[in-house]
Amino acid sequence: MGVKRRAFLIGGAAVIGGGIFALQYGDYAARRDGLALTKRDKAGSFTGWLRIGEDDRVTLYSPHIDMGTGNATALAQLAADELDADWDKMTVEQAPADEAFANAWLGKGFIGDVAKGSAVLGLVPHSIYSLMARKLVGQITGGSSATRFTGQQGFRVLAASARAALVDEAAARLGVAAGELTTARGIVTHAKSGKSLRYGELAVAAAKRDLNPEPKLKAAGDLVYIGKPVPRIDVPSKVDGSAKYGIDFALPDMRVATVMAAPSRGGKLESVDAAPALAIKGVEKVVKFDNAVAVVARGYWAALTGLRALDPKFGDGGHGGVNTKAMYAEQEKLVKDKAGAFDAKGGKLVELSYRAPFLHHMMMEPFALTAHHKDGKLQVWGGMQDPLATRKAAAQAAGLSQDDVMFHPMLLGGGFGRKLPGENAVIEQVVKLAMESPWPVKVIWPREEEVRHGTYRPQTAMTLKASLGTDGKVSSWQSTCAQDAQLEAGMAPLYAFPAIEQNHAKHKSNIAVASWRSVEASQHGFFHESFIDELAHAAGADPLEFRKRHLAAGSRAARVLDAAAKASGWGSPLPQGTGRGIAVVESFGTVCAHVVQVSLRDNGYPRVEKVWAAVDCGQVVNPLNAEAQVMGGIVMGLSAAIHEEITVDKGAVVQSSFPDYPLLTLAETPEIAIEFVQSDAPMGGLGEPGLPPAAPALANALFAATGKRVRQLPIRDQAKA
Amino acid sequence: MAITATVNGKPVSFTGEPDTPLLWAVREELGLTGTKFGCGIAACGACSVHVDGELVRSCSLPVSEVAGKAVTTIEGLKGADGTLHAVQQAWIDIQVPQCGYCQSGQIMAAVALIKRAGKPSHDQIDEVMTNLCRCGTYPRIREAILKATGQAAEKAPSAAMGDA
Ligand code: FES
Numbered sequence: 077m078g079v080k081r082r083a084f085l086i087g088g089a090a091v092i093g094g095g096i097f098a099l100q101y102g103d104y105a106a107r108r109d110g111l112a113l114t115k116r117d118k119a120g121s122f123t124g125w126l127r128i129g130e131d132d133r134v135t136l137y138s139p140h141i142d143m144g145t146g147n148a149t150a151l152a153q154l155a156a157d158e159l160d161a162d163w164d165k166m167t168v169e170q171a172p173a174d175e176a177f178a179n180a181w182l183g184k185g186f187i188g189d190v191a192k193g194s195a196v197l198g199l200v201p202h203s204i205y206s207l208m209a210r211k212l213v214g215q216i217t218g219g220s221s222a223t224r225f226t227g228q229q230g231f232r233v234l235a236a237s238a239r240a241a242l243v244d245e246a247a248a249r250l251g252v253a254a255g256e257l258t259t260a261r262g263i264v265t266h267a268k269s270g271k272s273l274r275y276g277e278l279a280v281a282a283a284k285r286d287l288n289p290e291p292k293l294k295a296a297g298d299l300v301y302i303g304k305p306v307p308r309i310d311v312p313s314k315v316d317g318s319a320k321y322g323i324d325f326a327l328p329d330m331r332v333a334t335v336m337a338a339p340s341r342g343g344k345l346e347s348v349d350a351a352p353a354l355a356i357k358g359v360e361k362v363v364k365f366d367n368a369v370a371v372v373a374r375g376y377w378a379a380l381t382g383l384r385a386l387d388p389k390f391g392d393g394g395h396g397g398v399n400t401k402a403m404y405a406e407q408e409k410l411v412k413d414k415a416g417a418f419d420a421k422g423g424k425l426v427e428l429s430y431r432a433p434f435l436h437h438m439m440m441e442p443f444a445l446t447a448h449h450k451d452g453k454l455q456v457w458g459g460m461q462d463p464l465a466t467r468k469a470a471a472q473a474a475g476l477s478q479d480d481v482m483f484h485p486m487l488l489g490g491g492f493g494r495k496l497p498g499e500n501a502v503i504e505q506v507v508k509l510a511m512e513s514p515w516p517v518k519v520i521w522p523r524e525e526e527v528r529h530g531t532y533r534p535q536t537a538m539t540l541k542a543s544l545g546t547d548g549k550v551s552s553w554q555s556t557c558a559q560d561a562q563l564e565a566g567m568a569p570l571y572a573f574p575a576i577e578q579n580h581a582k583h584k585s586n587i588a589v590a591s592w593r594s595v596e597a598s599q600h601g602f603f604h605e606s607f608i609d610e611l612a613h614a615a616g617a618d619p620l621e622f623r624k625r626h627l628a629a630g631s632r633a634a635r636v637l638d639a640a641a642k643a644s645g646w647g648s649p650l651p652q653g654t655g656r657g658i659a660v661v662e663s664f665g666t667v668c669a670h671v672v673q674v675s676l677r678d679n680g681y682p683r684v685e686k687v688w689a690a691v692d693c694g695q696v697v698n699p700l701n702a703e704a705q706v707m708g709g710i711v712m713g714l715s716a717a718i719h720e721e722i723t724v725d726k727g728a729v730v731q732s733s734f735p736d737y738p739l740l741t742l743a744e745t746p747e748i749a750i751e752f753v754q755s756d757a758p759m760g761g762l763g764e765p766g767l768p769p770a771a772p773a774l775a776n777a778l779f780a781a782t783g784k785r786v787r788q789l790p791i792r793d794q795a796k797a
Numbered sequence: 798m799a800i801t802a803t804v805n806g807k808p809v810s811f812t813g814e815p816d817t818p819l820l821w822a823v824r825e826e827l828g829l830t831g832t833k834f835g836c837g838i839a840a841c842g843a844c845s846v847h848v849d850g851e852l853v854r855s856c857s858l859p860v861s862e863v864a865g866k867a868v869t870t871i872e873g874l875k876g877a878d879g880t881l882h883a884v885q886q887a888w889i890d891i892q893v894p895q896c897g898y899c900q901s902g903q904i905m906a907a908v909a910l911i912k913r914a915g916k917p918s919h920d921q922i923d924e925v926m927t928n929l930c931r932c933g934t935y936p937r938i939r940e941a942i943l944k945a946t947g948q949a950a951e952k953a954p955s956a957a958m959g960d961a
């Protein structure tokens with residue numbers, strides 16, 4: 077795959093020119109200006125989201141934070157292309173955590189119920205924005221949505237409308253027909269007269285024109301930036317230590333606090349003697365919360381040393397009986413009761429049960445937020461996946477009006493769903509500490525606190541039943557799962573089975589659950605694609621061919637399966653003890669197939685030798701970064717499949733850090749080859765879809781290599797002889 | 798009494814408690830925040846720096862241990878004229894970082910590896926590059942190390958399907 081990228085780089089260099097690093101994030105002052113833009117100074121502002129300055133600089137205000145997916149660069153590519161902007165003049169700003177920049181505001185705008193007279197009214201077709209409104213409330217970055225919704229359906233359309241307005245303005249000034257004008261690199265040109273006007277000269281007047289709600293977008297062949305391997309704008313700051321993450325924020329006189337909450341979620345702090353912590357040099361305060369204790373000090377080390385000197389007594393909240401084994405037993409009973417009768421209709425019944433554990437996100441940056449309360453105003457800084465929701469939660473915790481609270485979004489050292497709204501404990505802690513302190517306070521969670529008080533991917537038990545007809549095809553399919561989660565009935569199968577029944581039983585415990593990269597597709601992809609593989613073997617068929625029996629010829633799934641299989645040499649002989657497995661999962665509008673080749677290490681753990689992935693995400697906006705996203709998904713998927721599990725004992729999470737929750741290492745990472753298939757499908761997401769096929773493709777490969785089926789994650793050494 | 802050392806070529810004195818880990822001393826006392834906290838127990842490598850040229854996980858080294866020694870953090874890797882270190886440049890060329898949080902440590906580890914091994918082999922990379930990356934940038938880390946050491950395999954461009 078290195079091969080492909082080099083080819084792109086050559087192509088890219090010709091198009092993008094020398095200005096590839098000109099695109100930058102602005103500073104905080106610029107962000108404040110952004111807010112002012114919507115409130116007061118609207119010169120050159122197209123709906124507040126896009127501004128063209130008199131100096132020709134094009135600024136996009138992105139509602140998305142950067143947690144590592146490169147969305148700012150992709151958004152700039154989409155807008156710059158339709159605008160015919162000069163790439164060197166593009167800037168992406170983090171939009172302020174303000175309702176004026178909520179994606180829901182955009183969404184509502186296109187359904188038509190924002191304030192009358194807003195420039196945004198009617199800008200984009202309703203169908204698009206009803207979709208956006210549903211998918212994006214607040215300022216969430218998640219659901220692999222930034223590029224495909226905000227970018228493709230928002231900024232790209234807005235930029236096309238803005239370009240048309242610039243052209244109309246130029247036509248009026250030059251007294252020529254708009255059709256005689258062309259645009260390129262931020263300049264409108266009238267070829268006949270040789271006259272031209274810069275966007276910066278036109279923007280103020282053009283922005284006052286009515287924007288066309290349904291502008292014509294460029295044809296694929298006319299694209300200049302979209303589809304090109306543009307280097308990411310954030311990368312230079314991430315190789316020299318200058319990028320500022322939430323944990324890096326500091327103010328003069330700032331105090332640092334760290335916390336320990338009741339190990340069993342729901343338990344309360346019963347008592348704590350503050351004296352041992354206060355005896356530590358640098359410790360200033362011990363603060364009791366309802367369910368936790370915090371130590372405030374002059375620096376993190378003093379705070380941590382103080383915290384460790386304490387011996388707080390916590391209750392278990394009545395959850396002392398909760399443990400992993402009991403939970404699986406409860407879930408499996410729920411599944412059994414819920415599944416009901418299954419009519420195999422004379423076919424061969426195949427019934428199998430699977431398990432997937434709680435998982436932690438293990439983003440590398442633990443929670444760290446800073447807050448300062450002064451003169452009745454509260455400011456909060458840090459990296460969260462929804463700045464607006466964070467601001468609201470902070471206002472609530474402080475008992476202040478939202479107008480008196482500001483949240484300043486910073487870079488996230490990984491998110492993966494962990495820093496979505498709903499996780500408010502750290503917000504409440506930092507706000508409460510800041511409200512009672514004349515100083516700014518930064519709260520840093522130790523890794524151990526982070527692991528024990530996560531919001532985990534739900535633990536799930538699943539039973540699948542299918543009937544195999546005499547024609548070698550599945551005639552009916554029934555899935556029944558038990559888990560605590562948002563989804564009602566698991567994931568719909570990708571295949572065209574004549575009869576499908578999905579059952580779900582809610583299983584609640586005191587363990588908090590949340591979205592984890594790729595959400596339900598991660599565990600349900602494993603269940604479905606493991607089971608279909610077992611069905612193929614029950615039918616005596618090749619796993620690839622069996623899957624395709626149940627897919628329309630030429631369908632997206634069939635095409636990516638074929639592409640991955642072809643790349644991997646599917647069907648060609650392998651050495652003894654080595655096997656290939658295949659899996660395909662659709663998530664977030666993207667279809668992804670992986671072939672994994674595996675053998676066993678001496679310790680019985682899988683040695684993943686190579687992964688071939690084929691991806692259909694519709695138009696690829698930035699192949700260089702698209703590849704990185706799929707690669708990251710594969711690594712995280714393999715990591716979880718092989719190693720990761722959160723277990724519970726006495727109502728508390730057992731694991732605490734990397735030694736007992738190991739992640740895949742570089743040495744364990746296979747060679748990865750990724751292909752994007754050409755496709756006219758609507759743009760799909762990329763932050764998540766590379767992950768789900770990894771676990772089932774690996775488990776299926778292990779079966780091919782060893783004859784052992786692994787039906788419970790993590791795999792670890794289960795395939796050992 | 799203050800602990801004196803050299804950090805990124807400049808003399809400094811640390812005035813905090815001597816048992817404070819070097820990580821927190823450079824971050825909080827010197828304001829050099831490029832060195833990151835990931836675990837505090839020498840298990841992730843996010844805090845990697847060089848002490849007298851040796852790769853060290855600074856979360857687990859008391860600042861008292863660097864008295865009289867030379868510490869290099871990610872901020873000190875650039876040349877005096879601001880030129881990026883060859884490893885940093887390779888990291889940009891290969892577009893390694895995603896969230897970027899682990900990358901200061903990855904780069905410090907790679908620089909130390911290259912200093913020791915010259916042109917590190919596949920196995921040497923596996924052995925030394927034990928820093929964790931949750932974003933899964935490992936394949937590009939390997940590629941960037943090969944690039945920085947002139948070992949990037951020149952493969953013939955292939956017309957991959959789709960967007961090539
Ligand atoms: S923070 Fe030092 S190794 Fe993790």
Ligand code: FES
Nearest residue numbers: 896897930931932
């Ligand atoms: S780039 Fe995010 S953890 Fe490595």
